[in-house]
Amino acid sequence: MKFKGVHIISVRDFGKDDILYILDCAARMEEKRRPALMAGRVMASLFFEPSTRTRLSFDSAMRRLGGSVVGFSSPKATSLAKGESLKDTIRMVEGYSDVIVMRHPLDGSARLASEISRVPVINGGDGTNQHPTQTFLDLYTIRKCKGRLEGLKIGFVGDLKYGRTVHSLAEALKHFGAEMYFISLDELRMPGTHLDDLAAHGVRCHETSDIEGVIGLLDILYATRIQQERFPDPVEYERVKGAFVIDGMLLEKAKPDLKVMHPLPRRDEIAEEVDDSDFAVYFEQARNGIPVRQALLALVTGAIE
Amino acid sequence: MSEDGVSDKELKVSAIKEGTVIDHIPCENAFRIVRVLELQKTEDVVTLGINFKSGKMGKKGVIKIGRRFLSREETDKIALLAPDAVLNIIKDYKVTEKIRPEIPDVITGTVKCSNPNCVTNHGEAAQRFNVVSRKPLSLRCAYCERLTGEDEITFL
Numbered sequence: 001m002k003f004k005g006v007h008i009i010s011v012r013d014f015g016k017d018d019i020l021y022i023l024d025c026a027a028r029m030e031e032k033r034r035p036a037l038m039a040g041r042v043m044a045s046l047f048f049e050p051s052t053r054t055r056l057s058f059d060s061a062m063r064r065l066g067g068s069v070v071g072f073s074s075p076k077a078t079s080l081a082k083g084e085s086l087k088d089t090i091r092m093v094e095g096y097s098d099v100i101v102m103r104h105p106l107d108g109s110a111r112l113a114s115e116i117s118r119v120p121v122i123n124g125g126d127g128t129n130q131h132p133t134q135t136f137l138d139l140y141t142i143r144k145c146k147g148r149l150e151g152l153k154i155g156f157v158g159d160l161k162y163g164r165t166v167h168s169l170a171e172a173l174k175h176f177g178a179e180m181y182f183i184s185l186d187e188l189r190m191p192g193t194h195l196d197d198l199a200a201h202g203v204r205c206h207e208t209s210d211i212e213g214v215i216g217l218l219d220i221l222y223a224t225r226i227q228q229e230r231f232p233d234p235v236e237y238e239r240v241k242g243a244f245v246i247d248g249m250l251l252e253k254a255k256p257d258l259k260v261m262h263p264l265p266r267r268d269e270i271a272e273e274v275d276d277s278d279f280a281v282y283f284e285q286a287r288n289g290i291p292v293r294q295a296l297l298a299l300v301t302g303a304i305e
Numbered sequence: 306m307s308e309d310g311v312s313d314k315e316l317k318v319s320a321i322k323e324g325t326v327i328d329h330i331p332c333e334n335a336f337r338i339v340r341v342l343e344l345q346k347t348e349d350v351v352t353l354g355i356n357f358k359s360g361k362m363g364k365k366g367v368i369k370i371g372r373r374f375l376s377r378e379e380t381d382k383i384a385l386l387a388p389d390a391v392l393n394i395i396k397d398y399k400v401t402e403k404i405r406p407e408i409p410d411v412i413t414g415t416v417k418c419s420n421p422n423c424v425t426n427h428g429e430a431a432q433r434f435n436v437v438s439r440k441p442l443s444l445r446c447a448y449c450e451r452l453t454g455e456d457e458i459t460f461l
Binding site for chain 1: 388420421422424429446447450451452
């Protein structure tokens with residue numbers, strides 16, 4: 001795939017070779033600083049809902065490549081508060097920038113923006129649907145710490161029902177012969193449509209609520225936060241959030257080279273005692289957002305091929 | 306002749322002079338098609354039959370609509386609810402044309418996305434689906450990527 005002018009909207013749009021190519025470019029970005037690569041180019045950063053990590057890491061990625069950033073981090077101070085449509089906002093912003101990074105609360109908003117914009121759009125999260133740059137940095141982290149993507153046993157734990165990072169990562173990993181373990185309470189199970197799709201691609205999937213029973217099998221454990229707003233009853237929330245806590249005692253049963261990942265922010269899913277162990281890669285995972293987003297920005301603007 | 310003196314042929318066919326006969330409808334979707342085409346509002350005679358014996362389907366439904374020919378959009382909707390349907394166009398009591406509606410690869414402007422948070426349900430974009438599978442029917446919203454199955458289909 002030629003990446004110049006390509007919109008980055010959904011992992012579904014990219015095949016195995018495309019994914020590997022993006023990861024290779026990210027590795028090159030990490031190897032060598034390139035402070036003038038994006039000189040004279042402007043990234044529009046349109047955050048229609050709040051984000052810390054994604055917004056800051058895109059800003060940092062662009063600036064470290066010598067580019068500049070315009071945009072907003074909340075729609076309140078913009079003409080959107082005056083009722084401007086998303087289409088009109090995009091038509092305006094494309095004239096001011098070489099690439100648009102966008103986060104928006106509605107599912108499908110990024111695809112819509114890409115159909116309007118003449119400059120490439122990178123989806124920084126559209127509602128509960130997709131967050132492809134998170135998936136690419138997750139894959140980059142896995143390959144970096146395990147040396148490969150092929151044939152790994154990967155456990156997902158936490159909110160598998162609503163967690164878009166889990167859905168997208170599982171979707172991408174189906175290209176790499178992963179065996180997947182979905183660890184959750186009944187009310188937060190991986191949706192059947194996703195499981196069917198994985199099975200149709202020959203992925204071996206297992207569902208369980210017994211984390212201790214499977215921890216010893218895993219190469220990667222990917223934990224996600226259970227969002228409080230999904231549980232209006234605080235008692236119910238306390239019960240579900242305490243169901244799976246990754247701590248030193250649990251990890252005694254793990255393979256010594258297991259790596260624990262988390263898209264962050266975390267609440268109580270991972271005990272702090274894990275942070276300094278060799279198991280923890282979640283802060284490195286967040287740092288990997290920089291080279292991955294640099295690669296994507298440079299590829300879609302044509303600064304690199 | 307049946308017991309009440311009406312000939313079988315008359316009962317089953319009750320021929321229409323002009324209009325459309327939709328044949329090979331899955332029985333469970335016959336009433337949905339009546340609603341989708343808003344046949345309850347029509348002035349002309351509509352005959353609905355279900356549980357007719359069918360070699361292909363086991364049981365089938367048939368709808369006859371007097372003096373009405375369906376638009377492309379209506380035919381597309383029938384394709385989704387009755388993938389094996391045959392539309393017989395009747396003129397002067399004769400079948401002049403048989404149409405087999407087909408599900409296109411992309412469905413635009415007829416089906417509503419089942420995801421309330423989808424951008425298409427907020428007036429920002431027109432509905433569009435890519436057909437993932439025809440049997441069983443599975444549509445993926447081109448925007449929010451949510452899958453919609455046959456049971457969840459709502460028309461605009």
